[in-house]
Amino acid sequence: MPRSRFLSGAVMAAATSLLASACTTGPAGGPSSGGDGSGGTVKIGVTSDVTSFDPAKGAGASDYVITSLLYQPLIGQDDGGTFVPGLADAWTSTPTKTSLTLKKGLTCSDGSALTASQVVASLKRYRATSAGALLTFGAANVGEKTTITGDDATGTVTITTAAPWGEVLAGLSGTGAGIICRTGLEAGAAALAQGAVKGAASGPYEMATAQRGASYELRLRKGFEAYPRFASMPEGKPADRLRIQISKNESTLANQLQTGALDLAPLTGTDSTRFTGNDTFTVMSAPFIRNFIAFNQRPGRPGADPKVRKAVAQAVSVDAFNNVFGGTGQTLTSYVDEKAACVSTDDSLLTRTDTAAAKQVLKGVSIKLEGSNAVAGGAGNSYVAEALRAAGAEVKLTNADNATWATHVTANQGDWDATVFPLISGALARGGTYFLGPEPANGGLNYGAVKNAAYAKNYVAATSTTDRHAKCAAWQKAQEALLKAHDVIPLATVDVRYVARKGVSFATPGGALTLSTLRITG
Template sequence: MSCPRFLSGAIAVAAVSLLTSACTTGSNPSVDGGGAGGARGGGTVRLALTSDVTTFDPIKQRAASDYVVGRLMYETLVGQDDDGTIVPRIAAKWHQSPTGVTFTLKKGVTCSDGKPLTASQVAASLTRYRTSSAGAAMTFGPGNTGAGTTITGDDKAGTVSVRLAAPWGELLPGLANTTTGVVCSPGLSAGDRLGTGAVGGAGTGPYELVGSERGSTYELKLREGFDAWPRYAAMPAGRPAGTLKVSVVKNESTLANQLQTGAVDFGAFTGPDAARFGRGGFTIAAAPLIRNFVAFNQREGHPGADPEIRRAVAQAIDARAFNRVFGDTGQVMTSYVDARALCVSTDASLLTKTDPAAAKKVLDGVKIELVGSNAVAQGAGNTYVQEALRAAGADVKLTNADNGTWATRVTGNQGDWDLTVFPMIYGQLARGGVHFIGEEPAKGRNFGAVDNKAFLAGYGAATTTVDQNAKCAAWQKAQKALLHANDVVPLATVNVHYVFRAGISAATPAGAFDPATLRIAE
């Protein structure tokens, strides 16, 4: 066995962070390029995820490990590159209008049983997503639910058409999300079995699940003749791995030890262990992938339902101190996305000023259930928030949960939490903003039950106009409403550090690792 080669999976946290590792083993038969054409794979790459897979059904994904494995098993119509550029995946080309898009599929794309993928199957899969996924509003727009959207497939022409009742400018980015991964007919008729990963012929992605021991290990094999690779501007050279072996490793320090000893060849880190790889043959790429903010459970009976308590929490917390927890390497935020986002508010005067003395007058004795993900630096940011609130007199119980448990408790429909440090990987106002509008889980993404009518109005105006000035003006009003109500308390970004050995590479569009682009050097 040789272990000089990599792989990862940090697609971010909480909504999303996943940290992975890898090494190669076995023979490496020659293959043709990997980035285009039906590349044949060779060799094995070993990955480690920081949390277990919760489901193999793409429309039910909620944890970072789900997104990584889902991206390997189910291909989307399009992908999203740096700067928001939409790139082909299953679709070869498309024509977009404000109220819809028509895709022309690549020729020769198959399901994982080798049968042709038809346009009608794609339409059926997207219809299932539209009618069953909590994230459908993020893709199609809140005004296009129910009969407001029609999706049809023309098998003869090889085209899939999506038609909306109301204009929505975020359709293509939404269809790049892994939750829209196309499921073939065997999976569409499998019901709950699809979530177990045991449905043959359901997949459309480059890899097929061939072995599974929940909570421990997974094995995926490259599908022969797969030819729907994404077309990112910076596609790596080399061949795809023939086999991916995935294990669950929940501690970054353990992962770093394995990387240093040669047991794995790639690691993704959000904590201080990344500093161990400043030299010695490792390459480090850093990306501000995680945007952190405090969010509240605003359901009746929870302290976050009281706007005065939300304001006091904002007064107790200092975003600059939060950033120092991570070595002052991030960017203090002034909204729920970072300053690189189009139309983001950078007006710091809209933020509630830190004032611990004022916070103590409200928070003294208030009981708060703080639930956070430990996937970001083992939950160091969560601990800071706990201590800041305790200093203001609150009685804070902190649960530093693994990312899967955090996602289930906070973004699921349990509601048994009061406050969370939300580590969001979305860098766009529209995609992130869907967490503050619409229905609660499981029907929607509004996990905190936020009811901010001014934000909803601004969100609607911003996402339905094609005039850029009007769009940004609407976004400014929307963000002002959200910040004024302290529905979110912006904190700071946290960098993900991807650490590589020589020999393996992958694309990280917009700072997010795409496991389907893993390539082993010739």
């Protein structure tokens, strides 16, 4: 599991900026037309540069957004975990074998045919070079234990794993598994990381010009029809060109929205309130960070005591935490939000705020609380610290920059007791890797040394099947075990608001802005 699934330094720098999209304005201030009924030109502003154009090496929001336009995955994943066609239009999947049939007539950005053999070569590279491949194919299926074959005559790609693993389709839908055409594979990692390689793109756009640190221009591929078929796909035409330029900050983006220089901007801060009730814009919210409290459960730490973990849950108020960020987030009932497939929504599993009960356990208990100040200066961490102090605990708050937080929490035998964990991933399997398996000293991601046998058993059951009913049943039991043991204390999301001017529409499958769905509607 790569660190990019939580707010690592690279991710946070890119993700807090997110995106802003703008159209070259015509007389009416809307998208410019190419003069042939096409979709015109759309400008996109970001506040951080791309770290790598290699889809297998993406480390931040800017990386994911651009590479998803250049390199199309075989399938997409919609709300609730539903899979939809991408480069493949049909598939079957069992715990040990997944077969996908490619759409007819697929091409690379140089016009050459995209064959099953090329897809196989791209997936083998992904398996060998991407940290995300561990969750795509399963830890028990690393390397040659996963067999990937293709048949050019039938256009089929087959993936066989030695051990049962039911998350292959979910992994193939991720940006990191985007298909790289032959010229990109031959060019090598260094060339892919620096910018688009001619003919390498399998997605709807190809790179036209690139000025690192300044701007990028992407050009729509004529005749591309392999867009993911998300349920909420808007009507309209895709933009002929996307111009991505580095901006300063969200306030600048909001100013440009108000002056008509921009048509779309995802905003994480208070600037989004400028557009509330404005008929010129629509505002859509989606989870950006899922916050929960996690514990260092190593011997001698207060978090090793289940009574202390429960008391911490009794000391904090989810609503009060949410109000720190303006009350615009979603209160959580698990470590992921309500859009996740198989998420538990049983609030009877949650511990209610009871300060009096918390005081009976926490009075005089010393707690080292770690938190990142990357969002709102760490105001959420400060609230948790004050709530614990109000319950009698002696709290030492480390409200550090994100890189320091990540280093402290992920270190072997880290010197911390509790942390407000900011999770980016909205999937149970991805987020759940932090609560089971080996500790960092042994190459694992179990930073708090959690030992919850019931959770681990049901995590394995959920990720080893492709049967939807069985998968969700196991996930319900897994989450129940985690919540009852207070290994996780759900808090609330920090949301991103997508502010769009009339004439630009897009979809947010699974809560994530997907620019391949952007359409100019007027």
